Amino acid sequence: MKREIISLQEVTFTYAEEDIGIRPAIQNVSYTINEGEWVAIVGHNGSGKSTLARLMNGLLFPQTGTVRIFGEPLNEHNLWDTRSKMGMVFQNPDNQFVGATVQDDVAFALENNGIPFEEMVERVHASLAKVKMSDFMNSEPHHLSGGQKQRVAIAGAIALQPSILLLDEATSMLDPQGREEVLQTVHELRKETDLTVISITHDLEEALLADRVIVMNQGEKYATGSPHEVFERGQELIDLGLDLPFAMNMSRLLRAQGVQLVADHMSEEELVNDLWTSHFNK
């Protein structure tokens, strides 16, 4: 059994404490994420995903319940230490680019944590190599594509060699190609290190890549399980305002048209395989 890395226990959070009667942004949510896991958190707009992210790195503190990171309750004393072990990438590529150039931006978190100069240079180079942006060391942000900027943001997040990478809709403003680039980068990183990835998304294709999916609905945890288990719920998820992955949607529609399909399909490949072999199985 892997070590637990983040755990929420009966966490409730309300933005406007004075307004009683308002539905809390997060209501009685509990889950545990283990070391090395890739967990996707999905949910409709306003379901509380970003609020969860903020609770996990101490930008917000819950009114009731506890957030434990590395087995310790998160509080003001270990806040900065925790943040240095948790890299985070946000939605808007422009609004998180602090440095004047790519290398300055990657160095930002290192500077903040007082890393000595020589080590800083090494780590900046290593991180940029990992996200394949070494050729853009001196580029300014407005000369980069969205996907490139997000890769730089990932480089900046992993430069501190964190145990956790938290992506809050990091791909939602990107075109399909940029999205592919970013997800590919996360994949590669996970191969090399025992990085725990928490990706918040409402792109269910992205959620398919995860080991486990947590579905949020109106501030509450609605379901959790492997992508297979979760997406089997089909219509239920659609009712929650989520989009099923393309292949699943396609096979649903095909079935509705009376096409005989053998199994459920998570990926396009599975579906295509099933379609072209279906004749032989008759």
Added chain:
Amino acid sequence: MLEKMIFGRYIPGDSFIHRLDARAKLLFVFFFIMVVFIANNWITYGILLVFTFLIIKLSKIRLYFLINGLKPVVFLIIFTFLLHLFFTREGPIILDWKFIKIYEEGLKQGIFISIRFTVLVILTSILTLTTTPISITDALEILLNPLKKWKLPVHELALMMSISLRFIPTLMDETDKIMKAQMARGSDMTTGNMKERMNAIVPLLIPLFVSAFKRAEDLATAMEVRGYRGGEGRTRYRKLEWALRDTLTLLTLVVLAVILVYFRN
């Protein structure tokens, strides 16, 4: 565009001047402004011109860019020249035509002032043309560091400056987008009288401000998440390296000052 207005335009290069430490260049310009005031006759102003010419040569910057830098102040130079020309009443009269009297001293002072202006503008242009804005910011932060004692938030100011520089192109793009969006909705910003045009700008400014505040909030969160908590205990990724050539460069200013003092009246 705005970026160019504020910080000139950096032209990459590898000249002696490009390689100087940004702090050295800033200090040089700062002290040069004082040294210029030592000059007070033809010889000393001549020396200043020659000195400036040498620096231009060393920077390997095309004259075109320097003339561009001079353009905005040409009017000011001509204006002060004329002011001195007409209103200094000393020395023999060299021109007397109808009610205009021009005195020798007036002409001389006019020329001197113009030289002083030109030389200063050229040197500051060379500073901004050969130094990246980010190095200038860094250099300012380090040079102003002693002022922290008097509670001047030097680190914060430098950070503000570099973030503003970083966001200028982003906000420019945004302005452009909003402008097109408003034009597509039939708003007209290029015709009409002053009042109509001002009114047309409001629907441009409001979305721009809203989005700038949103950006600022996002940026603050992103910075906090990445461990930013003020200048305390921070290390620097950008290193400025003071070399012998920087010391020597500043020494040439001392030499220049001595020469000027020797030749002045």
